[in-house]
Structure formats: structure tokens, C-alpha cells
Amino acid sequence: QSVLTQPPSVSGTPGQRVTISCSGSSSNIGSNTVNWYQQLPGTAPKLLIYKTNQRPSGVPDRFSGSKSGTSASLAISGLESEDESDYHCAAWDDSLNGPVFGGGTKLTVL
């Protein structure tokens, strides 16, 4: 089982705002920054958000990240059909001395 907990799936309609949660503990999200990766079907993961709320160049500002305590969230506003993908959260874990991931969330655009 994954160390970080994500919902298996979320869905939304075009134009809607959706959020994906990522729950951890004091040894990972509670004390370190969070990264999010987008994985389109059949492709490698791609960095979407780093250091909890930073967007790499080229990532639309429709994507945003936040953190509170031992939980983090990815928000996607103005949902588009091309956003249909798997999303993975990740954070360094001080107890395990390595990065840990969530199980991934499949976003469906209805």
C-alpha cells in the first residue's frame, strides 16, 4: 500500500473546478514539501507542481497546489478534456529516508 493516501478517482465536467487530496503524516507532508506529477495514459509521469505550490514553466495557472498540516491538495480550475489523466502526489519521508508517493488519482472529464 502507498504511504500517501489519494482518492482512486475524481471526476468533473468541462469548466468545473476539481480538487485531489493527498493525505500523509508528520514525517512526510507534515514536514516537507509536496510534488505532483501528471501521467497521461501510456506515458511517463511529468512534473506538474513542485515545492507544494510552484508550477514549472509551461504548466497552465489552472493548476495549483497547497498544503495544510499533513494533507496536500491539487486544484484544477477551468477543467479541460485534456486534463483527463492520472495524478500522483509525492513527498520526502524523514522516517523512511526517501520519497514516498500516493497511489494515484484518475481524473475523468465527463
Place this chain on the structure above:
Amino acid sequence: QVQLMQSGPEVKEPGSSVKVSCKASGGSFSSYTITWVRQAPGQGLEWMGRIIRIFGTINYAQKFHDRVTITADDSTSTVYMELSSLTSEDTAVYYCAEEIVPATSAHSWFDPWGQGTLVTVSS
């Protein structure tokens, strides 16, 4: 930005080993930190280990530490990940990625990723 190109798919028998390569181009290979992550079918991502070239340090996830070996060849700018004693549970896509470490590992991230290598373990 560095580009990472991985070796092709592998089919292995249980009990054998597999060695996956990850060739880096662009930038300075000696300063890279290359990490390995795997993804079993329909599952999430799982960190396996990394090599910090600038310090010559190699870290392994506890789950794999007795079965995985990460090495680097400076002459070809290639990092290798070898996994031994394979079982069907090792069937997965294996990815390499550059780990960006701005200050400490607590704030690092992976970008870019290689295209992935499918390893199938079957008799």
C-alpha cells in the same frame, strides 16, 4: 535540460536479474542525481533508489536494498539499475528521472523522466 533515454523492454524468468540503462544527454552528467521509480500494472509509483553523482553517493529504498544495485558509467553518461532475484511481483515499468535537489532532499523533485522500461517476469 537533460534528456533521459532508457533501454528497451525485457522479459525475464523468475529468479533471474535484469539491468536497465538510462542514458543522459545535455548538461553535466557528473552533477546529476538520477533516481529510479517503478510502477506495477495499475498501481502507484514506488521509489527504488538513487545515485548522487556529485558526491558519489548511492541510496536505496529499504524494500529493495538487498536486491537492487545502481551504478554509473561516466564514459557513456549512463546510469544502470540492476534488480536481482526477480519474481512476478517485479513486473512493472521502471523509470529513471533526474532528481532536482535545491538544498536538501526534503524539497527535491523529479524532472524530467525517462520514457520507461517494461520488465516482465514470467516463466
